[in-house]
Amino acid sequence: MSPLAVILTVSGYIAVLFLVAWLSGRRADNAGFFTGNRRTPWYMAALAMIGAAMSGVTFISVPGSVAADSFSYMQMVAGFTVGQLIVAFALVPLFYRLKVVSLYQYLDERFGIVSHRAGACFFILSKMLGAALRVYVVCAVMQLLVFGPYGWPFWANAVVTVALVWLYTQRGGVKSLIWTDTLKTLCLVGSLVLTIVFIARALDFGGTELIREVSASPMSQIFFFDNPASDRYFWKMFVGGIVVLVAMTGLDQDMMQCNLSCRTPRDAQRNIVLTAFCQIIVILLFLVLGVLLYLYVDSRGLALPAKSDQLFSLVAVDGGLPAIVGIVFVLGLISSTYSAAGSAMTALTTSFTVDLLDGPARYDEQRLTRVRHRVHLLMAACMTLVILGVGYLADDNAINLFFRIVSYTYGPILGLFLFGILSRRRPRDRWVPFVALAGPVLSALLQYAAAERWGYRIGFELLVYNALFVIAGLFLLSLGRRETEKS
Template sequence: MTPLAVILTVLGYIAVLFVVAWLSGRRADNAGFFTGGRRTPWYLAAFAMIGAAMSGVTFISVPGSVAADAFSYMQMVAGFTVGQLVVAFLLVPTFYRLRVVSLYEYLDARFGVAAHRTGAWFFFLSKMLGAALKLYVVCAVMQLLVFDAYGVPLWANAALTMGLVWLYTQRGGVKALIWTDTLQSLCLVGSLALSVLFIMRGMGWSAADVVREVGASPYARVLFLDDPSSGRYFWKMFLAGIVLLVAMTGLDQDMMQRNLSCPTPRDAQKNIVLTALCQIFVILLFLVLGVLLYAYVERRGMALPARSDEVFPLVAVEGGLPVFVGVLFVVGLVSSTYSSAGASLTALTTSFTVDLLDGVKRYDERRLTCVRRRVHGALAAGLVGLILAFGYWADDSVINLVFRMASYTYGPILGMFLFGLATPWRVRDRWMPLVAVAAPLLSAAVQWFARERWGYQIGFELLIYNAAFTIAGMFLLLKRHEK
């Protein structure tokens, strides 16, 4: 697949995306930007959430990860499913009852301004880093496929990508995202399914052959119950999946903006349950694709790339398959990227404007629109800078790096919400920033000590330790004789 073919594919997709974004967001006001006006049908939100949950990192990293981790990711997916139920039946009724625009307004009502700002700042840090890391992966692939051939540097690549994301989200916000995410979900799932089909045909396999070969592959092992010290141990990944889902979806402004755009809590709950079921099958298909990719590389005698994240691009673009496979890869990659990046930028804008600037209370509608657009543009520029920083630093499988960062940055948010929902007590709010900073530092110290002293590897369940330290710190801040 030539660089010109990649460019034409990307431009074609972006043209369709901009038309959908313009049609759906042309009459959006601030309420439409922040919450979609709470008029989104639940089934539309559920389909949109597939694209929202599956970023470009998922599209590239999950298939490539099977060589090192087999199907162990499904253990975490089982935890994700339980976590979705927690979000649907515990958090959603609370957020609808309070009619929040930003999730972190709950912390203000429950504890005070300092807790509210602390939760918002930790979300801001988490989402900026996570969004930039996911965008970096896609920019790196596009650099390899297109921009290097024309001598275009990474900074121009990143600026162009974020400029397009800024353009299609700057007016419509959540109202536009629901419809653009629906388009992106359709492209993502279609690209995934057709890629599997073409690779099957490239090896001369039938559906029965795929089931047999995948089942017999050492990469298809799902359960890891033999070594509790391993990062892939079932109970560690299952429990980590529950808390990661609750933290990264239920307490994430980005993901919950779509759920809270439904008219009623009942609609939001139906949307979340359907999303959970779809997520199981889509991720399983990604892992099956990973087995097929490695089998194809072996059969063709191709050299494996240095990084697992490059296996899918290698096979799709240079593997001798029909050009249409490369087109599917690019469409799937671009669709998942713009879905994730657009949603992240919208959520960051919402949280910064509502939580950190207190914009809804301070400004009238006209002034709020002006402030929101300035914040939106400034955050887009900030993401470009972070993408370039990751270009010099990221060297791990990115799906692992995303979850590892989330274990540190979402822990204080999870701890604060758990304490607020499970206890009637109030705390001395002004000390909450200190607790929130101390918890990740203590978690990192425990992780290092367990590895050095006992050889015990704390994996994604680090988030549990982090939240526990936050809760313990809040108990130290209890207001005596007051509930």
């Protein structure tokens, strides 16, 4: 696939994306940017959330991971499903009852302004790092396909990508993202299904043969109960999936902005439940695609790439398949990236404006709009810098690196919310940031000690230990204080 074909595909998608964003966001005010005016039909939110839960990391990394991890990711997806139900029936009613714009306003009411801002700061850090990693993965592919052949440096690649994301999200916010995420869902799922069809045809597989070959492959093993010390052990991944989903969706401003844009809590719950079951099917298809990619490489005698994240792009673009496969690959990759980065930038802008600047309370509508635009530009600049920094650290399978980041940065948020919801104690607010910082540090020390002294690898369940350290610290800060006392 030539660089020109890639450019034309990307340009066509971006043109459609900007048209959808303009049509949906041309009359958006600040309430439309932050909450979508809470008028989104639940089925539209569900379509948007199917795509919003996926990113370029999922698109690139999950298929390539099957050689090392088989279908073990489905164990985590089972945990995701349970986590979605917890979010739907425990957190959604709470947030609707409080009528929050930002989720972290709950921490202000429960503990105080310092806790509120500490939670928001950890979210901003988490989302910025996670979004930058997602965009970096795609920028790396685009560097190979387009920017490299034309002699453009990687920093120019990152600047162009983030600038386009900034342009299409600056006006409509959540009101636009519902529609652009729906477009992403259609493009991503469509490209996934079409790629499976074309590779199956190239391997001379009909429907029955495809199922038989994938099922017979050792890469299709789902459950791992044999070694509790392994990262793939079922209970570690299942429990980790529950906790990661609650933290990354239920306590994540990015994901919950779309859910809370529905008219009623009941609509939001319908949306989340439908999204949970659709997510199972979509991720299973990604894993099936991974097996087919390895079977295709083996049948054609192609050399495996140095990194598993490069497998999909190698086969789709340079694997001898029809040009349409490369086009749908680029379309799925670009749609997942721009949408994920756009929703992250919108959520970062919302959290910074509402949680750290207290914008809706301090400014009138006109001044708030100006402040929001400046913050939005600041978030774009920061994301570009972090993408360049991530390039020096992305030496691992991207999906694993992503969840390692999540385990450290979402732990304090999870601990704060769990302590607030499950207890009536009120810690000393001014000391909460120190406890929030101690959680990731103690988790890292525990992870190192477990590996060095006992040979036990702490995997995705690290987020649980992180949250427990924070909860223990909050309990100590609450000793000797009345339940209703504020500092």
